[in-house]
Amino acid sequence: MSFESKNIRNVALLGHSGCGKTTFAETMLFEAKEIPRRGTIEAGSTVSDYTNIEKEKGNSIFSTLMHAKWKDSKINIIDTPGLDDFVGEVISSLKVADTSVMMLNAAAGVEVGTEILWEYTLKMNTPTIFVVNQIDHEKSDFDATLEQAINxxxxxxxxxxxxLNQGYGFDSIIDALRMVMYVFPVGGGKPEKQPIPDSELAKAKEMHNALVEAAAENDETLMERYFEVGTLNEDELASGLRIALANQEIFPVFCCSALMNKGSGRIMGFINDICPSPADRPPARLEGGGVLECNSSGDPTVFIYKTLSEPQVGMVSYFKVYSGIIKPGDEFVNNENRTSERISQISVSNGKIRDNVNELRAGDLGMTVKLKDTHSNDTLTNKGNEDIIEKIDFPSPRIRAAIKPPGKNDMEKLMKALHTIEEEDPTLIIEQSRQLKQTILHAQGQLHMDIIKYRIEKVNGITMEFERPKIPYRETIQKMAQDSYRHKKQSGGSGQFGEVHMRIEPYYEGMPEPDGLNVRSKEIEELPWGGTLAFYWCIVGGSIDSKYSNAIKKGVMSKMEEGPLTGSYCQDIRVCIYDGKMHAVDSNDMAFMIASTMVFKKNFENASPQLLEPIYDLEILCSDTVMGDVMSDLQTRRAIIQGMDTEGHYQKIMAKVPLAELYKYSSSLRSITQGRAKFTRSFAEYAPVPHEIQKELVMAYKSELETA
Ligand SMILES: Nc1nc2c(ncn2[C@@H]2O[C@H](COP(=O)(O)OP(=O)(O)O)[C@@H](O)[C@H]2O)c(=O)[nH]1
Ligand SMILES: [Mg+2]
Known part of the structure; x- marks a missing residue:
């Protein structure tokens, strides 16, 4: 039997690491009788966090799909990792979720992770409910947590x-929506409904009125009813809440203790009653415009939101059915790469427990295995239907490290293993840098890197070591220089001869034509690494035949690719060839290429060469208490502070920092702030390297060349 779209609820559990998401998921599954007993984080026995690596680390690393039947609904629960290094898992989960459950820790309040995740829910327009967890904790402070969330x-x-009572003795919740009190037995589970005690009645009534008013506010008919009658009946209230929640006009707050199993049933009830089904959400946007309704009678459309390679199983693909009904045996086309894919089996999962099903309908989540060439963000449809569901926009990497080349035999194996991980993890980029002659891993944070290393070593049996990544400097010049070079070689029979006179100048757009030269032709070339080479042919009187111009340009390019200062790419230079000599017998391409390279190098050194370094825009979000430490650390990194801003309880610092000063920044920020800060970065520009540092880098390159 499969579930109708209207009876499906897709819920993503979000929250700062350690607030209790995985434990809460376990409790929901237990309450819904999906599992016979509750596992614990400490024993590594939870349904979510089932991979070996998560058990070992005691923390969620991947998002995990689970499901529980509650009343009329199938609630698909996606547990997500709270650590910012794995935010890609959160974003892909939010893509397919119709409600997010933002979990707060009553003993810690709103945390940096909460803030970041909140931004994602806003960006993706996900209806959100808050659950304040750990009410049984000795330091639980519900009111303070609520106040922080409102602020x-x-x-x-x-x-x-x-x-009603927090801390060790926690056993009662006052419910202002239903106007009852839930009292839990010692071991948790199903509560007993009791009338709200007199002492709490006024407070509960006030809360009730506030939420009724909020529910009425977004619907005119309800607002009129509310003014007429002074309240709403149960159905009206439910309908108002549905509208307000779906439009993100209301963010209800619940409380519970996941560990003590107190409160999860009521939250599942609310998800069943009020939270939107996939059919209630706005239709999905398609790439290139257009939308797709969630409708089981539509054409089958399947979107892969996540893949994970598992030992023994191979590549597992998690998907959402955006439209239609899918069955095992269906033949689809991947609209990304035109591969045909056969859905051999369809399963629903609770972590590693998988059950095959006969079909899944629009809106549902499931998994399959053995797809040939399908990855995250791909859409499968019938042949002829070319819809592609709007793709997930993953964040760019924040840190980089170079991979120390292992022995020759292992290199190929290592690259293959890395590419498998790269295929399933869109927040990771592996770059084989020609300029740096290094394999660079770009990732979200140190922990992300460590996990990749761990997987490579454990699963593939290859040792993987990191080393400091080189910096992709650029070289340019600051003034004009001109000179000539004659390449002449007499060896036995035919010789080599070529003489080139060359002027070089800093290039910029709109610069005047060269002074005193006669420009015959010009090429303005955008370089593959950015910047420009302007190549002017200014030969008059045929001192060099124009058939050699290509060879001369090649000679320049060979130095532009491996600059004279540090072997880095050169940019923004205008080269004018204005004179030279050739020899009727001995001149050839090779001779002119060599002459050109030599004179370019000579000129470059006389043109006040300048090394440029990549500068990144850094945005740091941190709590007040660590702000000073973050700032003084930035000062040691040649940072230029661009601005500061307050975001709720957090401070935002914007700075420009050279990439060379950002090595291991994610770990050092974590240790300076005990985890109370997060950052993002993006490439901003190339800027001149300070004189002293340039001198050091040039020296280092020289001695590298000498020892090579
Ligand atoms: N006291 C208390 N501890 C909890 C509660 N929920 C989770 N924990 C503990 O908090 C830690 C982190 O829980 P986990 O579910 O892994 O958090 P997650 O990172 O949000 O998934 C574990 O040691 C849990 O046992 C709760 O309601 N009360
Ligand atoms: Mg977890």
């Missing part, structure tokens, strides 16, 4: 519940 996320954050 930070707005007055649409509205409490639907509060705990």
């Amino acid at each position: 930070r996320f707005g007055t649409n954050v509205i409490p639907f519940q509060y705990p």
Whole structure:
């Protein structure tokens, strides 16, 4: 039996690491009788976090798909990792979720992770409910946590519940939506409904009115009813809440103890009653415009939101059915690369427990194996239908490291293994840099890198070591220089002869034509690494035949690719060839190429050469308490502070920092701030390297050349 779209609820669990998402998922599965007993993080026995690596680290690294039947609904639960290094897993989960459950830790309040995740839910327009967890914790402070959430996320954050007694003795929740009190037995589980005690009644009523008003606010008919009658009946209230939640006009707050199994049933009830089904959400956007309704009678359309290679199983693909009904045996086409794919089996999963099903309908989530050439972000449809679901926009990497080349035999194996991981992890980039002669791994953070290393070593049995990545400097010049060079060689029979007179100048757009030269032809070339080479042919009177111009340009390019200062790429130079000599017998391409390279190098050294370095825009979000430490650390990194901003309880620092000063920044920021800061970075520009540093780099390159 499969579930109708309207009975499906796709929920992503989000929150700062350690707030209790994985434990909460376990509790939901147990309450829904999907599992006979609850596992624990400490024993590595939870349904989510089932991979060996997660068990060993005691933390979620991947998103995990689970499902529980609750009343009329199939609730698909996606547990996500809280650590910012694995934010790609969160984003892909949010793509297919219709509601997010933002979990807060009552003992810690709103944390940096919460802030970052909140931004993603806003960006992706995901209806969101808050769950304040760990109410049993001795340091639990529900009111403070609620207040922080309202301060930070707005007055649409509205409490639907509060705990009567926090800490060790926690056993009662006042529910202002239903106007009852839930009292839990010692071991948790199903609560007993009791009337709200008199002492709490006024507070509960006030909360109730506030949420009724919020529910009425977004619908005119309901607002009129509310003014007429002074309240709403149960159906009206539910309908108002549905609208407000779906439009992100209300963010209900619940409370629970995942560990003690108190409160999860009521939250599943709310998800069943009020949270949107996939059919209630706006239609999915397609690449290139157009939309697709979530409708089981539509053409089957399957979107892969995640893949993971598992030992013994191979590549597992997790998907959402955006339209139609899919069955095992269906033949589809991957609209990304035109591969035909046969869906051999369809399963629903609870972590590693998988059950095959006969079909899945529009809106549902599931998994399959053995797709030939399909990856995250790909769409499968019937042949002839070319729809592609709008792709997930993954964040760019934040840190880089070079991979120390292993022995010759292992290099190929290592690259193959890395590419498998790269295929399933869109937040990772592996770059074989020609300029740096290094394999560079671009990742989200140190932990992300460590996990990749761990997987390569454990699964593939290859030792992988990191080393400091080189910096992709650029070289340019600051003034004009001109000179000539004659290449002449007499060896036995035919010789080599070529003489080139060359002027070089810093190039910029709109610069005047060269002074005193007669320009015959020019090529303005955008270089593959950025910047420009302008190549002017200014020969008059045929001192060099124009058939040699290509060879001369090649000679220049060979130095532009391996600059005279540090062997880095050169950019933004205008080269004018204005005179020379050739020999009727001995001149050839090779001779002119060599002469050109030599005179370019000579000129370059006399043209006040300048090394440029990549500068990155850095944006750091941190709490007040660590702001000073973050700033003084930035000062040691040649940072230029661009601005500061307050975001709720957090400070945002914007700075420009040279890439050379960002090595291991993610780990050092973590240790300076005990994890209370996050950063993103993006390439900004190339800027001149300070004189002293340039001198050192040039010296280092010289001695490298000498020892080579
Ligand atoms: N006291 C208490 N501890 C909890 C609760 N929920 C989770 N924990 C503990 O908090 C730690 C982190 O839990 P986990 O579920 O892995 O958090 P996640 O990172 O959000 O998935 C574990 O040691 C859990 O046992 C709770 O409700 N109360
Ligand atoms: Mg977890």
